[in-house]
Amino acid sequence: MWGANIQYRVIDEKKENDISCTIEDITFIISNELHDKFGDFVIEGTAENNKGLVLRPINKPSGGGCGSCGGGCQ
Numbered sequence: 001m002w003g004a005n006i007q008y009r010v011i012d013e014k015k016e017n018d019i020s021c022t023i024e025d026i027t028f029i030i031s032n033e034l035h036d037k038f039g040d041f042v043i044e045g046t047a048e049n050n051k052g053l054v055l056r057p058i059n060k061p062s063g064g065g066c067g068s069c070g071g072g073c074q
Contacts, residue, residue, distance in 0.1 A: 014027075014029045017032045018030065018031055019035050038057035038058065038059050040058045041055045041057050041058065042055070042056045042058065043055055
């Protein structure tokens, strides 16, 4: 549940060629180049993955990626 002291954070401002999507009160911005490469993203929270906030691209990168470091990426 959201508390009364909600802090708004801006990581970057929307640029001319960026794509944006607003869901409720949150606006997500992605560069056109990133969207061309990875497509849309799925936003998962703790309820879906028990790990916290995760962004997963629809078009996953081939080769390399998280698996190459031996970490716990899925």
